[in-house]
Amino acid sequence: MTTAKPFIHxxxxxxxxxxxxxxxxxxxxxxxxxxxxxxxDARAFHDPIRGWMSRGELAEASQKRAGRLAALGLVPGDRIxxxxxxxxxxxxxxxxxxxxxxxxxxxxxxxxxxxxxHVIGDARPRAAIIDEASRVEQISKINQDxxxxxxxxxxPEGKIPELDVAPPGAPxxxxxxxxxxGHPKGAVLSHANCLASAEALRLAWKWTEADRLLLSLPLFxxxxxxxxxxxxxxxxxxxxxxxxxxxxxxxxxxxxFEATLFFGVPTMYHRLAAHSEVKALSGLRLCVSxxxxxxxxxxxxxxxxxxxKVLERYGMTETLMLVSNPYAGxxxxxxxxxxxxxxxxRLSGEPAEIQVRGPNVFSGYWERPDVNALAFxxxxxxxxxxxxxxxxxxxxxxxxxxxxxxxxxxxxxYPREVEDxxxxxxxxxxxxxxxxxxxxxxxxxxxxxxxxxxxDHPSLEVLxxxxxxxxAPYKHPRILHCVDALPRNALGKVQKHRLVAGAVxxxxx
Numbered sequence: 386m387t388t389a390k391p392f393i394h395x396x397x398x399x400x401x402x403x404x405x406x407x408x409x410x411x412x413x414x415x416x417x418x419x420x421x422x423x424x425x426d427a428r429a430f431h432d433p434i435r436g437w438m439s440r441g442e443l444a445e446a447s448q449k450r451a452g453r454l455a456a457l458g459l460v461p462g463d464r465i466x467x468x469x470x471x472x473x474x475x476x477x478x479x480x481x482x483x484x485x486x487x488x489x490x491x492x493x494x495x496x497x498x499x500x501x502x503h504v505i506g507d508a509r510p511r512a513a514i515i516d517e518a519s520r521v522e523q524i525s526k527i528n529q530d531x532x533x534x535x536x537x538x539x540x541p542e543g544k545i546p547e548l549d550v551a552p553p554g555a556p557x558x559x560x561x562x563x564x565x566x567g568h569p570k571g572a573v574l575s576h577a578n579c580l581a582s583a584e585a586l587r588l589a590w591k592w593t594e595a596d597r598l599l600l601s602l603p604l605f606x607x608x609x610x611x612x613x614x615x616x617x618x619x620x621x622x623x624x625x626x627x628x629x630x631x632x633x634x635x636x637x638x639x640x641x642f643e644a645t646l647f648f649g650v651p652t653m654y655h656r657l658a659a660h661s662e663v664k665a666l667s668g669l670r671l672c673v674s675x676x677x678x679x680x681x682x683x684x685x686x687x688x689x690x691x692x693x694k695v696l697e698r699y700g701m702t703e704t705l706m707l708v709s710n711p712y713a714g715x716x717x718x719x720x721x722x723x724x725x726x727x728x729x730x731r732l733s734g735e736p737a738e739i740q741v742r743g744p745n746v747f748s749g750y751w752e753r754p755d756v757n758a759l760a761f762x763x764x765x766x767x768x769x770x771x772x773x774x775x776x777x778x779x780x781x782x783x784x785x786x787x788x789x790x791x792x793x794x795x796x797x798x799y800p801r802e803v804e805d806x807x808x809x810x811x812x813x814x815x816x817x818x819x820x821x822x823x824x825x826x827x828x829x830x831x832x833x834x835x836x837x838x839x840x841d842h843p844s845l846e847v848l849x850x851x852x853x854x855x856x857a858p859y860k861h862p863r864i865l866h867c868v869d870a871l872p873r874n875a876l877g878k879v880q881k882h883r884l885v886a887g888a889v890x891x892x893x894x
Contacts, residue, residue, distance in 0.1 A: 392730045392775065394723035396589035396711065403588060403726035405581045405744035412551040412576040413615070414484040416583075418444065420594065420621035427594075430617075431642070432473045432626045440621075443477060448545055450481035456543025457512065457532055461486025461551065464508045464559065466524075466531075468492040469516035470628040471604050474536035476614065478514055479604070481538075483576075486551040490559045490571070491605040493874075498523050503568050505531070508559055508751065514538075553577035559751050560607060560702045571751030572703040579611060581744035582705035583619035585725040586612065589709050590671060590696075594621035598646040599638055601627035601653070608676050611705050613648050622646075632656045636665040645670040651679045652877035654695060658687050666691040671712070673698060677878045678783065678801060680808055681718035697721055699783060701769060703747045703760075708781050719805070720780035730781065731766065732773060736797055738787055739773040740766040772799065789881065791820035791828050796859045798830055803860055806852050812836055812843055817871050817879050821864065832862035833884055835870055842867055 397403060410416035420427075425441025438446070459465070465487045469475050482489050490508045492501070494517070501520075505527050512532035513524050521533050534540070551557070557576045561569040586592060598617055602609030617624040625642050627634060630653055638644060647669055649657075654674055657663055666672060666687065672695045679697050688694050699721035700706040708730065710722035724730045728743040746767050749757035761767055772784040784799045791798040800818040807816045815835040820828035836842040843851070845865040852861055872883040 390731070392724060392732075392779075392781075393728075394779065396585075396709070396723065396726055398713075401588055404584065405577075405727055406553075410580060411553050412483075412549065412555070413557060413579055413618075414480065414551075415549045416580060417480070417618040418549055420618075424621075427621075428623045430473055430476055430624055430626060432471070433628075435473045438473050438477075443480065446477040447480040447484055448548065449542065450478050450538045451485040451548060452543040452545040453538055453540040454481060454485060454487070454512070454543075455546040456541060459485070459487060459511060461555075462488060463512075464488045464490050464510040466490045466492050466505065466508070466510040466513040466515075468494050468496070468520065468605055469514055469536050470494065471600065471609070471626040472516075472536055472628065473626070474538070475514070475516075475604060476626070478536050478538050479614075480618075483551070483557055484548040485546050486555065488556045488559055490561075491610055492561070493605050494520075494603070498526065500569075502527050504561055504571075507561075507568075508571055551576055553580075558611075562702050570753055570756060572747050573749060573751050574611075574703075574705070574747050578705065578745050578747055579615055580619070581727055582611065582700075582725075583615050585727050585745065586616050586706055586709075587620050588726050590673070590712050592616060592620045592622065592646075594623075596620065596622040596645045596670070597642060598622060598624040598648065599627070599635055599642070599644045600624045600648065601630040601635060602648060602650075606676075607700070607702050607705065608648065608650070612675075612700075630656075632660045633662070636660060636662045639665045639668045644668075646673070647671075648673045648675070650674065650676045650877035651683065652677075652873070654679065654683055654687060658683060658690070663687070664691050666693045669693065671696060675700065679718075680805070682809065684716075684718040699781070704741060704743075704767065704769075705745045707741055707743075707745070707769075710780075715778075717776075717778065717780045720776065720782050722780055724781070732775065733762075733766075736772050736784070736787070736790060737774060739769045739771045739781070739783075741769060742766050789819070791818075791830055793820070793823075793826045793828050793830060793859050795827070796857075798860050803830065803832070803852075803856065803862070806855055807832060807834070807848065807862075810843060810848065810851050812838065812841060815871055817881055817884060818862065819881050819884060826863075829863045830860065831864040831866065833866045833868050833871065835868060839867075 421440040421444040429440045431437045556573050558574040559571040600613045604610045675698045694716045696710045698709040708721045710716040770787045785801045803818045814837050817833045821831045823829040849861045872880045
């Protein structure tokens with residue numbers, strides 16, 4: 386195995402210093418509280434139902450809600466499942482949980498009973514914050530002993546417990562990864578992990594309390610929660626919450642709320658780019674994309690119309706944010722940029738796996754010592770499972786997932802490389818490439834495409850001709866399927882393990 390020298394790149398400007406301890410803030414809420422105390426009347430969060438909530442109102446609301454939770458008998462270290470649409474009530478209750486030392490288990494609102502059963506059985510939460518009647522019934526069937534509460538937390542007032550005293554190493558979150566095989570694992574993120582990531586983003590993205598974020602990402606996912614919400618609270622900025630993503634609403638809100646930031650996933654940027662008012666994006670200071678690769682063609686298209694160079698970044702549930710294109714500098718399409726302040730990155734093995742370490746990296750999975758032994762190298766680096774490279778300008782590029790690597794005829798095929806070429810075809814709207822067992826080749830390359838016009842799709846032969854010599858012949862698809870849509874999770878990431886054959890357009894060649 387070959388291991389490259391650790392890659393460390395500083396996003397810091399003159400006079401800036403990365404402090405993993407965040408200037409003595411021992412936990413998330415004590416870092417947030419500094420802003421509440423300094424300017425209690427400043428606007429903090431807005432939702433379409435309640436309007437604006439100030440910093441002082443958030444501090445007071447979270448304090449009272451901590452008293453109500455304590456009256457239920459909840460104590461520091463207890464787990465509490467949180468699964469609800471974005472709202473001021475959800476934010477206030479979430480902040481209350483962390484202020485009193487509870488461990489929040491963010492859970493996808495789309496989870497069915499089987500998925501919920503696993504999370505509840507594994508994390509053993511004592512309470513659940515939920516906003517749907519059907520979810521109340523599901524949790525009742527799974528475990529009647531769990532307190533089922535709404536984000537409003539309509540409970541009797543109780544004595545306010547000691548707040549903002551969780552030690553840095555105490556768990557703040559247990560976030561379940563959407564693994565492609567087996568049951569999801571709970572990544573335990575400490576207060577210190579979350580603080581280090583927030584500080585790195587503050588420095589790298591020049592995030593200040595003058596910023597206002599349009600936040601339509603769900604708060605059960607690390608992108609919306611660990612980046613959007615935590616970043617806003619940590620920097621003292623403000624955010625406008627949306628329970629769902631609607632392009633027209635986001636574009637109109639840029640001017641209406643004097644917004645400066647928007648964070649989204651590639652699917653959102655596709656829809657924004659197709660909207661007639663997309664030029665409104667030019668009014669933002671920064672647009673960030675993550676959770677899935679942003680096609681270079683989409684990056685170029687948005688820049689051509691709006692002048693906005695979307696900043697792509699890279700992170701994981703287990704590590705929060707790791708790498709980002711520079712705020713001041715070339716934002717290289719198809720690349721995720723440089724390691725963030727405090728992050729060390731190296732490429733190890735063949736094919737080259739990205740391995741990382743830093744104060745943002747979690748210490749392990751919840752009650753899974755067997756998995757933890759495999760997740761970290763002997764010298765303490767976390768194995769991301771992502772394959773990468775570093776280009777001649779020092780930018781990190783994600784080649785694909787180690788588990789998705791296709792070995793055909795003894796040669797390595799990286800699905801993303803094939804997908805990027807196929808996506809350039811004018812008749813193809815979306816594509817996913819996977820490997821399929823083959824007695825002759827070991828694996829053969831299979832492409833699933835979504836076409837622009839269902840009555841006009843390319844054949845396998847035409848597609849292979851289109852790819853031509855831009856890819857070696859062994860990387861060309863040997864099977865082509867046409868599907869109505871690719872299966873995606875709530876953040877737009879293609880779930881390749883769920884792909885099933887649609888109409889077969891051509892036989893193996």
